[in-house]
Amino acid sequence: MSDNLRRYRAIRQGLMQLFPTAQGNFARHLNTLAGLISGIVGSTRTNLPLIASHVPDGTHPDSRTKRFSRWINNADIDARIYFLPFAKSLLQSLASRPIALIMDGSTVGRGCLTLMVSVVYQRRALPIAWLVVRGRKGHFPEDTHLALLEHVHPLIPPGAQVVFLGDGEFDGVNLQATLDGYGWRYVNRTAKNIVLCCAGEEFRFESVAVQAGELISLPHATLRNQHYGPVHAIAWWEQGYDQPIYLLTNMMNLAEACQWYRKRARIETFFSDQKSRGFNLHKSHLSDPTRLSRLMIAACLAYIWIIHLGVLAWREGWRKVIHRTMRCDLGLFQLGLRLLEHFLNEGLEIPSAFQLLEQMDV
Numbered sequence: 001m002s003d004n005l006r007r008y009r010a011i012r013q014g015l016m017q018l019f020p021t022a023q024g025n026f027a028r029h030l031n032t033l034a035g036l037i038s039g040i041v042g043s044t045r046t047n048l049p050l051i052a053s054h055v056p057d058g059t060h061p062d063s064r065t066k067r068f069s070r071w072i073n074n075a076d077i078d079a080r081i082y083f084l085p086f087a088k089s090l091l092q093s094l095a096s097r098p099i100a101l102i103m104d105g106s107t108v109g110r111g112c113l114t115l116m117v118s119v120v121y122q123r124r125a126l127p128i129a130w131l132v133v134r135g136r137k138g139h140f141p142e143d144t145h146l147a148l149l150e151h152v153h154p155l156i157p158p159g160a161q162v163v164f165l166g167d168g169e170f171d172g173v174n175l176q177a178t179l180d181g182y183g184w185r186y187v188n189r190t191a192k193n194i195v196l197c198c199a200g201e202e203f204r205f206e207s208v209a210v211q212a213g214e215l216i217s218l219p220h221a222t223l224r225n226q227h228y229g230p231v232h233a234i235a236w237w238e239q240g241y242d243q244p245i246y247l248l249t250n251m252m253n254l255a256e257a258c259q260w261y262r263k264r265a266r267i268e269t270f271f272s273d274q275k276s277r278g279f280n281l282h283k284s285h286l287s288d289p290t291r292l293s294r295l296m297i298a299a300c301l302a303y304i305w306i307i308h309l310g311v312l313a314w315r316e317g318w319r320k321v322i323h324r325t326m327r328c329d330l331g332l333f334q335l336g337l338r339l340l341e342h343f344l345n346e347g348l349e350i351p352s353a354f355q356l357l358e359q360m361d362v
Contacts, residue, residue: 003344005056008038014305014352018085025076032071033082035064036298041306041340046284046299048072072286072294079129083297086304086354087128088155090119093355098161100260101128101152101184102267103170105140106275108132110287114296115140117152118267122311124332125267127300128152132289142172149175153182163187165264171248173228180250187249187261194246195224196233205246210235217254232257273333274299303333305354310336312351318342 012034016022022030039051052064059067071077091099100120108114113135118125129151131144156162164179164186171190179186192206198221210216215236222229232251236258237244251257275282279299286292310332313319322338323330330338343350 002056004038004042004054006344006350007042007340008034008056010350010352011037011041011305014354015301017353017355018089029071029074029077029082032067033298033301036068036071036295037302037305039068040279040299040302041337044279044337046279046281046295048285072291074294077294077297079293079297083300084129084155086301089355090121090126090304091128091155091160092157094119094121095157095160098163098185099156100163100165100263102165102264103145103148104167104264104267104271105169106271106282107136108281108296109284109292111136112287112289112292113137113140114292115144115148116267116270117148118270120263120266122307122332123266123269124307125270126304126307127270127296128155130293130296130300132293132296134289139169142174145170145172145175146178149178149182161185163260165261167264173223176228176231176248176250185249185251185260187247187251187257187264189261189264190233190246190248192244192246197222197224197229198233205233205235208235210237210244212237212241213239215254215258219252223248234258269331269333270303273331274303278333279303301354306336306340307332308336308353308355309339309351310334312336313339 012031015030015034019030035055036051039054040046042054043050045051048065048068052061052068055064057064102118102120102125105113105115111134112132114130114132116130117128119128129148131148162184164184166188168189168191170188176186194205195202196205196218198218202224208216215234218233220230221233232249234247234249234254234257235244236247247257247261249257279302281299284295286295313322313335318339319335322342
């Protein structure tokens with residue numbers, strides 16, 4: 001049995017665990033999705049002809065490419081059907097601890113941008129929901145932030161604690177008010193030139209005299225221009241950095257807010273794994289936002305599966321078989337790819353779950 005066939009069968013089995021009664025067109029769409037995921041993992045590319053060259057179905061590669069193209073063009077293919085059940089399962093498995101959500105944007109395909117919400121897991125960020133629009137760079141309007149949050153909010157398990165993290169693009173007062181309304185905590189970066197009001201005094205945030213290695217807390221600040229508050233404003237110059245950063249949060253505990261914000265950078269690992277270090281999503285030839293959004297269903301499921309394998313490598317001791325015995329300088333994504341390669345080379349059974357293993361320190 002070929003490696004491509006073994007990988008495809010494992011992925012299809014994993015998908016069917018969540019849809020065990022799938023029949024008819026829905027089952028055929030799942031088979032095509034399994035082929036897309038398998039081809040993305042096998043080729044580490046998101047161009048349809050390269051994906052098709054790593055999928056075994058006995059047809060000509062051009063026929064496979066056309067089949068994948070029809071799937072991506074199909075208006076019935078919706079992330080709410082084919083991805084959100086997995087996202088909901090991810091969040092449910094993490095609900096025993098505070099759930100850290102990160103929102104950020106990045107370029108994908110040809111001339112498009114995606115706005116992504118991810119959940120922090122094992123020092124990585126796993127995708128939960130996204131929007132894709134035309135554009136080469138720049139910030140999304142606040143209305144887009146709010147629209148994506150509307151998709152994410154119903155996925156959160158009842159009673160779960162949520163912490164939202166964002167960079168300087170996500171300091172809008174409507175966004176903060178929405179997060180407060182959800183009962184979520186948040187820590188968002190903001191611009192240094194915003195005007196604050198504390199105890200009747202107005203000043204620019206950058207005028208706060210924070211020094212290297214210092215934290216300055218302004219726990220009852222108001223944003224003058226937006227007439228919003230009170231918020232907790234934090235000027236933070238971490239040792240070893242060239243300049244301070246400025247944060248807005250609804251947390252009163254200074255150290256806790258900074259500890260949570262450190263996790264925000266983990267979405268950068270997701271984007272780098274999806275792009276230059278992994279699946280090269282930024283080099284996809286697709287330029288239509290809707291088609292790209294459907295392709296991302298497969299790319300994001302592929303990522304979750306590979307991270308699952310990376311955690312498995314740590315938890316069950318495979319790391320010492322596929323990498324160094326004394327230390328590990330590979331992230332979970334690269335470990336997952338190596339473990340899959342090892343299973344294929346050695347004829348071992350390939351784990352097929354798209355669900356998370358328990359949290360552990362890796």
